[in-house]
Amino acid sequence: MMSDASSPTLRVDHLGVQLGGQFVLRDVSIVVDAHTTMAVIGASGCGKTTLLRAIAGLVTPERGEVRLGARRVDLLPPNRRGIVYLNQEPLLFPHLDLFENIAFGLRLRRLPERQVRERVAEMLVQLELDGMERRHAHALSGGQRQRAAFGRALVVEPALLLLDEPFSNLDPDTRTSMQDLFKQLAHRRGITALLVTHDLKESMRMGDSFAMMRGGRVHAYADRKAFCADPASGVDREAAFWQAFASGEVQVPRCDVPTGDS
Amino acid sequence: MRRVLAWMLSGMLVLPLVLLVLLSLARHWTWPALLPAELQVRQWRDLFADANGLGTVVLRSLGMGVGVAVVATTLGFASSRSLARHARKGRLLALLHLPFAVSPVVLGVSLLYAFLRLHLAGHMLGVMLAQLVFAYAYAVILLSGFWNQRARSLEELASSLGAGRRQVWLHVLMPLARPLLGVCLFQTFLISWFDYALVLLIGSGQVSTLTMTLYQYFSSGDIRLAATCALLLLTPPLLALGLNHQLLSATIVTRLEAYDDE
Numbered sequence: 001m002m003s004d005a006s007s008p009t010l011r012v013d014h015l016g017v018q019l020g021g022q023f024v025l026r027d028v029s030i031v032v033d034a035h036t037t038m039a040v041i042g043a044s045g046c047g048k049t050t051l052l053r054a055i056a057g058l059v060t061p062e063r064g065e066v067r068l069g070a071r072r073v074d075l076l077p078p079n080r081r082g083i084v085y086l087n088q089e090p091l092l093f094p095h096l097d098l099f100e101n102i103a104f105g106l107r108l109r110r111l112p113e114r115q116v117r118e119r120v121a122e123m124l125v126q127l128e129l130d131g132m133e134r135r136h137a138h139a140l141s142g143g144q145r146q147r148a149a150f151g152r153a154l155v156v157e158p159a160l161l162l163l164d165e166p167f168s169n170l171d172p173d174t175r176t177s178m179q180d181l182f183k184q185l186a187h188r189r190g191i192t193a194l195l196v197t198h199d200l201k202e203s204m205r206m207g208d209s210f211a212m213m214r215g216g217r218v219h220a221y222a223d224r225k226a227f228c229a230d231p232a233s234g235v236d237r238e239a240a241f242w243q244a245f246a247s248g249e250v251q252v253p254r255c256d257v258p259t260g261d262s
Numbered sequence: 263m264r265r266v267l268a269w270m271l272s273g274m275l276v277l278p279l280v281l282l283v284l285l286s287l288a289r290h291w292t293w294p295a296l297l298p299a300e301l302q303v304r305q306w307r308d309l310f311a312d313a314n315g316l317g318t319v320v321l322r323s324l325g326m327g328v329g330v331a332v333v334a335t336t337l338g339f340a341s342s343r344s345l346a347r348h349a350r351k352g353r354l355l356a357l358l359h360l361p362f363a364v365s366p367v368v369l370g371v372s373l374l375y376a377f378l379r380l381h382l383a384g385h386m387l388g389v390m391l392a393q394l395v396f397a398y399a400y401a402v403i404l405l406s407g408f409w410n411q412r413a414r415s416l417e418e419l420a421s422s423l424g425a426g427r428r429q430v431w432l433h434v435l436m437p438l439a440r441p442l443l444g445v446c447l448f449q450t451f452l453i454s455w456f457d458y459a460l461v462l463l464i465g466s467g468q469v470s471t472l473t474m475t476l477y478q479y480f481s482s483g484d485i486r487l488a489a490t491c492a493l494l495l496l497t498p499p500l501l502a503l504g505l506n507h508q509l510l511s512a513t514i515v516t517r518l519e520a521y522d523d524e
Contacts, residue, residue, distance in 0.1 A: 087415060
């Protein structure tokens with residue numbers, strides 16, 4: 001696990017962002033502890049993406065501060081914040097092959113060639129993409145592209161990783177395996193991450209701490225229990241539905257699961 | 263039927279070139295002979311032995327074309343990015359069509375008045391500046407298509423991974439735009455290379471280019487020397503077209519399209 005200095009606590013204080021003359025973020029304050037993942041859940045259009053973009057420096061806030069550990073980063077340009085923003089879409093540079101895509105951030109940091117090769121090779125193995133080094137984006141599946149995008153972000157060991165609904169375009173199986181892969185890598189590398197999603201299950205699987213976003217405001221929960229207990233989170237409704245479904249109380253067509261007896 | 267149409271189209275494109283080649287090599291070609299009775303290379307020798315120094319004229323035309331193409335494409339690429347993010351993008355883009363909406367002669371006359379006051383009329387620099395009005399507008403219009411949401415996302419991604427402004431341009435934007443930049447260089451070169459009206463007006467007879475020489479031969483009634491000069495005029499564009507075709511069919515375009523489709 002990495003030191004607190006390389007993956008510090010994120011502290012957002014009274015952040016306000018105006019877009020097109022309207023406040024999209026209003027007085028947002030959150031704390032994400034070092035080496036943990038905070039899941040922010042909210043409906044489409046509530047300002048989740050804007051929150052991440054403001055932290056990454058891709059949108060200029062009207063007010064507020066963003067700190068990573070003791071360092072105030074909102075006054076720095078995006079490339080000097082040590083924050084990697086991962087888009088909903090797994091964007092790979094189309095002019096570079098898989099190896100060079102993952103090596104992109106390392107090359108910018110002018111690391112020795114040997115070190116670049118070693119770190120990329122190690123990452124490719126962790127991502128189970130070894131042997132595909134020379135493939136370009138168009139020759140990779142959606143899941144492979146998403147893994148590559150993760151690898152490219154993680155290999156530079158960012159102080160903070162921002163995940164903008166990163167699994168929403170994937171099929172359920174790939175999504176689950178990607179969520180597991182992320183948890184595994186985040187734990188191994190001690191990543192501090194902020195994830196925004198509208199998927200309740202995803203937030204429960206990925207998050208160590210939780211927050212709810214509505215109308216540009218964020219409400220952070222003390223712990224998982226408090227999140228589940230809040231009716232606004234929808235956890236109780238979801239759980240009640242599946243309990244009712246399992247007991248046959250819900251009137252929906254049942255799935256006939258093959259028993260294997262035939 | 264399709265084959266016949268293809269042959270007809272090829273014939274329409276190739277026949278004028280064949281005619282020019284035959285004219286440039288013909289010694290005696292009188293009606294109603296289908297082909298010249300005798301061929302010679304005298305026209306080519308005469309062309310380069312000309313007291314006007316055709317070699318210098320060719321070099322000047324090439325230099326002007328390359329200069330206009332490089333300046334227009336460089337400025338156009340940077341300007342098109344600013345234009346794509348401008349609040350009044352539509353109006354500015356419409357304004358850039360103005361040089362093409364009015365006749366080059368009309369624009370040339372008004373520029374001549376200004377250039378006479380600036381002591382630029384009758385100079386190669388003045389002609390190039392006048393050509394740049396068209397070439398720059400063309401470059402901005404052509405390259406503005408590059409700055410779509412995907413380009414912006416890739417730019418932001420690179421910057422989030424640690425790329426400074428210069429690195430974003432060098433390692434992401436320019437490689438991505440390479441095919442389009444190739445097309446732009448080619449087209450803006452042709453604007454200068456084939457220009458006659460602006461050379462005539464702004465050059466005021468002091469700047470001799472290959473198009474001017476061609477018209478001089480043609481108006482003096484020497485159709486064979488004019489044909490030889492016309493072939494010379496066609497050579498760089500045909501070579502550039504071959505190069506440009508390679509650029510256009512480069513794998514990067516295929517990759518970009520494949521990536522966009524998914």
